[in-house]
Amino acid sequence: MRREIQHVYVLGLGAIGAKYASMIYDVDPACIHIIVDEERKERYQREGIFVNDRPYAFDYVTEPNKDYPADLIILGVKSLDLELAIERLRPFVQEDTVIISLLNGIGTAAKINHQLGKDVALPSVVYMDAVKVQNRVSYGHRGKVVFGETRNTSLSDRVKAVCSFFDKMHIDYVVPEDMLLALWQKFLINVVGNQLTFMVHTGYEGLQDNPYMLFLVQQVGEEVIRVANAQGIALSQADIDNMIATMRKINPKAKTSMVQDREQGRKSEVEIFAGEIIRQGQKLGIPTPYNVMMYNLIKAYEWERDERKK
Template identity: 40%
Template sequence: MEIEKVSIIGLGALGILFGDLIFQKISSDLTIIADQKRIEKYKTEGVFCNQKRCDFNYLSPEDETVIADLIIFCVKINGLKEAIQAVEKHVGPNTIFISLLNGITSETIIGEHFGEKNLVWSVAQGMDTVKVENQLHYTNPGIICFGNRNSDEPSSTVKRVKNFFDKVGIAYQIDNQMERKIWSKFMLNVGINQVVSVFGENFGSVQKMGELRDLMIAAMAEVIPLAQKEGIDLNQADINYWLGVVDALDAKGKPSMRQDVEARRPSEVELFSGTVIQLGKKYGIVTPVNEMLYNKIKKVESSY
């Protein structure tokens, strides 16, 4: 069964990025799910990707629609439960679910509601997107890494997603140990998002040797013993891998948390250092770097 009908919920950076790539190939079969107020804003002000207007098809959660073969979640974690309710009319017995949210909990939350049978674990990485209001700019679209949670053999669902990404031109990597991959990406975000948000300006701030790069690495390193306590075997090799990814990014690009801070929006600090601190208390492991970053970011947010 091929993937033909696709629904996306969330028009942040990743929603626009991958929405535009899909729209270019199957424009009539892509639907953006949003509440009526957002739909009116999108239609009036436009949504732009690299200065090109994206004339997406929009539906509100109340509208009748056909069943989607694939639903992609691109919201923030604090909007996930509402998003799950919003996509109900798009869900059928064979609908596949993909989450591109940061953190280590979104697949679990989606799986608890819809079941894990058609859930494909995934992370987006390597993109250098910068979103300002309704304008998204990027030079590197990155890739979606996806696969089974913990199983070496690709499932038929994973193969359906692979075939669809081939059709629409989305770059990808298949990894059938995705629970570990998601923890590894979480470790990267704990470092790069928070350090650049508080002390830097863009990816270039942590690409050069020095205090900020060392601080980023130290924040990431605090995740390793916590992951191991959770049964996830992260190690120094994972940090080295992500340093290579970081160094390949556009130096002028910015992580999502930095963009939130600049726009004076609530950040995902609870998702990053907040989670690290909570797990540290659970296992009796000190996390001083993340505690410092948490306090710094909370202070910045309190000044809005």
């Protein structure tokens, strides 16, 4: 029988990580700890971390404490920092630890489990509109974590433990029956929405009524569906239609995380979006020309920005 979740560690106190850390802190400040290195600890303590304008005095830890074993670790780094982050959290992982990774992309849980050599990470994704600028995080919606075992016809003990913890912390979540499909539904939004808004440099409004963008939404979306279907994942036109309907309900001025990366001069996560679709398409013999074009345009933009000025 799995014990109740009492101590939670967050690695990656960015837009998403700080948002969830603050929600947990608001209910039970003693149960939340932030894994950092010495440099981050000093910087976060000196500058403070604000979430929706409220300062948070988190417990910053650089190494595990046997009095507070990690029942749950929430990972909130960008995909480019994933490998290093997994090594940082390795000493915190106990026999019963569960890892929920809030990163975008379809392969994160598998990567974590492979690198750690054990089955500790549950596949998960988050729907959220959080932004971090310097030491200040803001968000408009409560967001939603989607997580679970690959199939959840009945709930495993570790999924039940996370559900009851999220209930206590008032964190909205969904445990879908088919987690692989849920990962691909989110992946579809990222491959289509994040990359097109990045290239056109627009908020969600670009995906709501711009006829040229809507043409591309359909073409890029169909490539994702073909790659998914070839692997037995039942992504369909209905998912593109749902995505368009959902985009139309979002604040038109809000921005995908990839547009935020562009505005803050950071490297984007194109490798886990178009890069992943292109690699999978090549293995399966499925052409993905729209993604090849997007991948190279995004890379070309970043090359001009980052390499030429060196």
